[in-house]
Amino acid sequence: MPMTHSRAYIKVDGALLETMPGPKWKLGGSKRTPVVGNRVLGYSEMTEPGELECELVLTQGMSLAALKDITDATLTIEADTGQTYVGRNAFVTDALEVTSGDGGKVALKFACDPLEEMGV
Template identity: 45%
Template sequence: MAKKLGKAIIKVDGKVLETLPGAKLDIGGDERTTVVGANSVQGYFETPKPSKTECEVTVGKATRLAEMRGWDNVTVSFECDTGQQYVVQGAWLTNTPEMTASEGGRVPLVLEGPPAEEMI
């Protein structure tokens, strides 16, 4: 059987984040919305959609939430253990970092930006 995605490495400006399992990437791009008329489907229209990278990081001595909060115009890399790599240039953090004092100090992060590019 062929290998399937199990792990991803997330980087922000080249720095590897200490993520927990379950990172997500929506590559963004044009999203299509169906146009339904009174008696037929008439087609669709497109609207731009940002890319979205979601992950949770753990908290250690070097973790700086204020630095994360300031992420703007950063490069995000999503590297799959199956070989694919996606890059978002000019991304920003959309949420404020909030840590939970258990299980390694979970901090959910959501980064959005222009559509992701697949590096081939």
């Protein structure tokens, strides 16, 4: 019986982020839109960015300004089931949101070039 996905390890420029469970990512790449006349005539394509959303634990000495200013980074997402995805030219997209309690959480959202699957 195959193992199913339950954990992911997120790195930014090779540095492991201390993330909470449940990071979410979108591969990006080609988005196809139907072109419709009297019937479906075909489709058009646009490129969508890769995306990653995760929560960090706010720890003593962590610089929120440094996190907010991440640009031109390489994201690596390693799934416990063996898949690895790499997103180049990554940057933080949204203002950071901090939630107090339960260790303190910092919501991070990244966009990047479409994620590349590196291994299975």
